[in-house]
Amino acid sequence: MSPDVADQSSADFDVRRWVVILLRGVGQVMFQGHAATGLLFVVGMAVAGPLMAIGALLGAIVGPATAHVLRFDRGELADGIYGFNSTLVGVGLIFYLKPEPFTWGLIVLGGVIATVLTFGLRRLVKAPTYTTPFIVTTWIALVIAHAAAGTSIDVKPAPPSATPAGFVAAVLDGAAEVMFGANVATGALFLVGIALSNWRHAAIATLGSIAGTALAMYHNDPSGSISIGIYGYNAALAAMAVYLWRPSLLLPILGAIISVPMTEFFPKSVGLPALTAPFVVASWIVLALGSLEGRFERMPA
Secondary structure, rough: OOOHHHHHHHHHHHHHHHHHHHHHHHHHHHHOHHHHHHHHHHHHHHHOOOHHHHHHHEEEHHHHHHHHHHOOOHHHOOOOOOOOOHHHHHHHHHHHHHOOOOHHHHHHHHEEEEEHHHHHHHHHOOOOOOOOOHHHHHHHHHHHHHHHHHHHHHHOOOOOOOOOOOOHHHHHHHHHHHHHOHHHHHHHHHHHHHHOOOOHHHHHHHHHHHHHHHHHOOOOOOHHHHHOOOOOOHHHHHHHHHHOOOOOOOHHEEEEEHHHHHHHHHHHHHHOOOOOOOHHHHHHHHHHHHHHHHHOOOOOO
């Protein structure tokens, strides 16, 4: 083989490797370091809105690129750990803000910051940090955007449908809302993508969305919010996070249930979009209860 051909083969391998890392980062949004899962997530976002997919891909590129330049752990980089928070920053900012140059710049800057926070928090905090870097970065970016451009840069949300979606559609929308895509087809693609990696994780995500949606309906929460999956996505993530910590059925449902009041708390009490904060807080509560569980076990006579 000539040197030119060998160099080309090496370059092709590197491109494939980076594509896999990028897609794993997208898949890690729902705890799946699987490139095929990430690909279906991207397709699902494109179904919900092409700009959403572009924003997610930009974030998914910025995260691993930042980790590579800063020489972060190569194993974590290969697993997509430095891609999921920046992916969420990209899709989140393009969801809330108009696609102007300022917004794209914020996505790049936010992706860098979220990646650095991911690295730092994973080493400073003993508990799983989940999507905390995305939450903090996006909240700060939205404050900066409004300080610089006012509310004119905001994307006006579409009015809720006059006819609320059925229960199954709301559950699927809950899966889709993890990446801001209230779309039944998107939710189905996300769940299929998770199942490609681990069918049990897909089942737990569905169970979490069912629990969150059902509780919100019982609580008579706004039907428009229920129908677009607002009470399902944090519940799905919390259920998956708790299942990964301790595989069971009961504890993931508990995490999903706790996420519902948290979903109401953040916009009303903090004045900021909830994003995935309810899932993070709900998961931390269940993990904290689990750490205390041993103290309440019956001692032998």
